[in-house]
Amino acid sequence: MDGDTTGALTLHDRVRMDIERKIDEGVYRPGDRIPSEHQLAERYAVSRVTVRRALEALVQAGHVVKRKGAGSYVNPDAGAARPYRVGSFSENCARRGVTPSSRIVFAGVVEATAEMAEVLGEPCDEVVRLERLRCVDGVPCIVEFDYLPMRFEYLLSLDLSGVSLFTTLPELEDMSKIWFDDQFDACLVDDDLASLLECQPGSPILHVRERLSTTSGESIYANEQFILTSRYSREVSSKGNFIRCDSPYAASGASHASHLEARGAN
Amino acid sequence: MDGDTTGALTLHDRVRMDIERKIDEGVYRPGDRIPSEHQLAERYAVSRVTVRRALEALVQAGHVVKRKGAGSYVNPDAGAARPYRVGSFSENCARRGVTPSSRIVFAGVVEATAEMAEVLGEPCDEVVRLERLRCVDGVPCIVEFDYLPMRFEYLLSLDLSGVSLFTTLPELEDMSKIWFDDQFDACLVDDDLASLLECQPGSPILHVRERLSTTSGESIYANEQFILTSRYSREVSSKGNFIRCDSPYAASGASHASHLEARGAN
DNA sequence: GAAGAATACATGTCAATACAGGTTTATGGA
DNA sequence: TCCATAAACCTGTATTGACATGTATTCTTC
Numbered sequence: 307m308d309g310d311t312t313g314a315l316t317l318h319d320r321v322r323m324d325i326e327r328k329i330d331e332g333v334y335r336p337g338d339r340i341p342s343e344h345q346l347a348e349r350y351a352v353s354r355v356t357v358r359r360a361l362e363a364l365v366q367a368g369h370v371v372k373r374k375g376a377g378s379y380v381n382p383d384a385g386a387a388r389p390y391r392v393g394s395f396s397e398n399c400a401r402r403g404v405t406p407s408s409r410i411v412f413a414g415v416v417e418a419t420a421e422m423a424e425v426l427g428e429p430c431d432e433v434v435r436l437e438r439l440r441c442v443d444g445v446p447c448i449v450e451f452d453y454l455p456m457r458f459e460y461l462l463s464l465d466l467s468g469v470s471l472f473t474t475l476p477e478l479e480d481m482s483k484i485w486f487d488d489q490f491d492a493c494l495v496d497d498d499l500a501s502l503l504e505c506q507p508g509s510p511i512l513h514v515r516e517r518l519s520t521t522s523g524e525s526i527y528a529n530e531q532f533i534l535t536s537r538y539s540r541e542v543s544s545k546g547n548f549i550r551c552d553s554p555y556a557a558s559g560a561s562h563a564s565h566l567e568a569r570g571a572n
Numbered sequence: 573m574d575g576d577t578t579g580a581l582t583l584h585d586r587v588r589m590d591i592e593r594k595i596d597e598g599v600y601r602p603g604d605r606i607p608s609e610h611q612l613a614e615r616y617a618v619s620r621v622t623v624r625r626a627l628e629a630l631v632q633a634g635h636v637v638k639r640k641g642a643g644s645y646v647n648p649d650a651g652a653a654r655p656y657r658v659g660s661f662s663e664n665c666a667r668r669g670v671t672p673s674s675r676i677v678f679a680g681v682v683e684a685t686a687e688m689a690e691v692l693g694e695p696c697d698e699v700v701r702l703e704r705l706r707c708v709d710g711v712p713c714i715v716e717f718d719y720l721p722m723r724f725e726y727l728l729s730l731d732l733s734g735v736s737l738f739t740t741l742p743e744l745e746d747m748s749k750i751w752f753d754d755q756f757d758a759c760l761v762d763d764d765l766a767s768l769l770e771c772q773p774g775s776p777i778l779h780v781r782e783r784l785s786t787t788s789g790e791s792i793y794a795n796e797q798f799i800l801t802s803r804y805s806r807e808v809s810s811k812g813n814f815i816r817c818d819s820p821y822a823a824s825g826a827s828h829a830s831h832l833e834a835r836g837a838n
Numbered sequence: 839g840a841a842g843a844a845t846a847c848a849t850g851t852c853a854a855t856a857c858a859g860g861t862t863t864a865t866g867g868a
Numbered sequence: 869t870c871c872a873t874a875a876a877c878c879t880g881t882a883t884t885g886a887c888a889t890g891t892a893t894t895c896t897t898c
Contacts, residue, residue, distance in 0.1 A: 316881065342848055353883045358849090368751070374849050375890035485634070488808045491801040492758035492776040510758040510776045535757040542754045542808075582851065608878055619853045624879090640879050641860035 321350050322360035329369055329380055337382040340370070395440055395448070404443050408467045411449075411502070412437035415459065422453050425517055425528045434458050436466065439502050446503045447538035454527040475526065484526070487517040495532075503534055511535070587616050588626035595635055595646055603648040606636070661706055661714070670709050674733045677715075677768070678703035681725065688719050691783055691794045700724050702732065705768050712769045713804035720793040741792065750792070753783040761798075769800055777801070 315323075325346075328334050341349065346357045361378055364370040372378045399406035418426075418433045426433065436452040452471065454461065461474065491513040500507040512533040518526040581589075591606065600606050607615065612623045627644055630636040638644045665672035684692075684699045692699065702718040718737065720727065727740065757779040766773040778799040784792040 318881085344848080356882060372849070373891080375847080376892075377848060486808075489805060490756055490778055490780075490808070491805065492778040492799075493801075494776050510760050512756055512758040512778070514756075533758075535759075539755060539757065542752075542756070584851085610878080621854090622852065638879070639861080641877080642862075643878060
C-alpha cells in the first residue's frame, strides 16, 4: 500500500483505494481478473472479510464486477465506472473548462407559505430564500430559487456568488445519506423569467423542483430551478436504488401545483 | 421468525424481513430504539455479523438509522422510508387506482442510425423500435419511443399493450445493478405529437431521454419519452449515490442534439 | 476425439471472538 | 443541586475459521 498509509483511514478503505489506484493506473486493466480474495488478503496482510468489504465498495461504484465461482474482474466498460459523487453546477462547468457565475437576485428571509412549510417538512413561519441567476461564460442559463430552514440563516452573511450550496452545507458531506426528491415539468418562459434569462417569452423551459433530506427524515432544503435546456442540459446518472413515483393528474382532474413562491413577491 | 422460514432465503434476509415486518406492524414504531445488535443476535440465534448485514440493508432502504455508540432506531420519518424499487408507469397507476393503457403505435425492426448505435453502446445495423402512446383513464399522457438491441426481438411477438418493459425484461430484475442515464429537456409539442396526445401544438412538454445499462457496461435499452406534465408528472426519488452531469451548451455553441429518431420515418 | 467425472479454485454465507471508540447512565463528591 | 468521573452499553472495525455453492480445468473412460 505504498507510502499512502494515512492512519485516519480504515483498513478496508486503504485496500479499496489501492485497488482503485491500480485500476486507474492500468495495473489491472478493463476485463482483467484481479487476484482472488484469498490472494488479496494475503498480499495486503488483512483478512478476507476486509478484502470483501473493499471489493464490495468497488462493485457498488461500478469499478469491479464479480462472478460467483469465477472471480472478480475490472469492469470491461471503463465508461461505466462512473464517479461516485454529485456534480454541482460549479463543478460541472469547471470540468468542461467554462466559467460559471452567479448573480444573486434576492437573498433574505421571507414569510413561509403553507406549501414551503410542508416541503421543508416542519412547521415554520419564515424561511431563508435565495434567488440566483446562473450563467455560463456570461450567458444566463438557469434561474434558481432556494428555500432553506432558518438554521441556515448564516448563509446570508456569506458571499454565495461563486459557490454552490452543495459544497457549502456540512449536511451534504456524506451524499450516501441524502435523499433527493425531484419533480420535472416543462413550462413556458414568462415575462419575468425572460428578462432575467434574456430569452423569448413563451420559450419552453425545464422546471425542476428538488427537495433534499437526510435518510433520517430531516429536511435540508428545497429548490426550484428553471433551466433553459437549449443552453444548459441536465443529465442524471443513477444506480437502480431510486424510485420513480410518477403521478397521473388526468384522473383526479387536479390542476398542476403552482410554484413554491409567488413570483410577484420580489 | 414465525412460520415464515422459507429455506430458500439467506439468514440475514430472513432477519431483515422480520425486522421490516415488525416495523410495518408497529411493534417497533418510528423513533423507537430497536434491540441492540447483540440482543438481536441472541434473539434470532444468529451471529452479530448476520444481524449487522440485515440492519445494513434496512439502513440503505431508509427504514433504520444508526447512531454510533447509542443504538439503532426506526426512522422517525415514516415517509422517508421509501420503497426500495422502481415504479413503472403501470405500477404507479395501479397504486393510485387509475387505469393505465397503452396503444402500440409502432413495433418493429428499423435501421439503426449512428446515434442509436452509439447510445446502445455497440455497433449495430438494426434495432427493435417501439412507439407507444400511454394513457391514464383513457387520457393520453405520454408518447414513448423505445430502442432495443436485436436480442430483444422476441418482444415483438408479445402483447405489450398492458405491460411495461420493466417487468418484462429479465435483465432488470436486480435494479441495484442497473445504471440509469437520464437527460431532461423542455420542448414544444409539434403537430405529430399533438395529434397523438390530443393537445394543442406549441404546448410545453417534458422530453426525457433515458438509457439503461448494467454496471458491467452492457446496454439494455434506450428510450425517449414526451410527457405532458400537465396530465402526468414525473417524480424521482434517489439516494445520493448518483451523479448529475449537467453540460453547458452555451460555451461550445453546439446546438441541441436532435431526437434519436427521425420522426417522419413512421 | 468426445463426453462425462473428478478436482481445484473462487465467491457466498455464517459463526465466534476481540478490541476501539462514542453514548448513555449511574455513582459519588463538592 | 450540580458537575465530574466511572461503569455499562452500543456500534465500528477486524480476524480467524468453516462450510456451501458455482465455475473452470484436468483426467478418465468410452
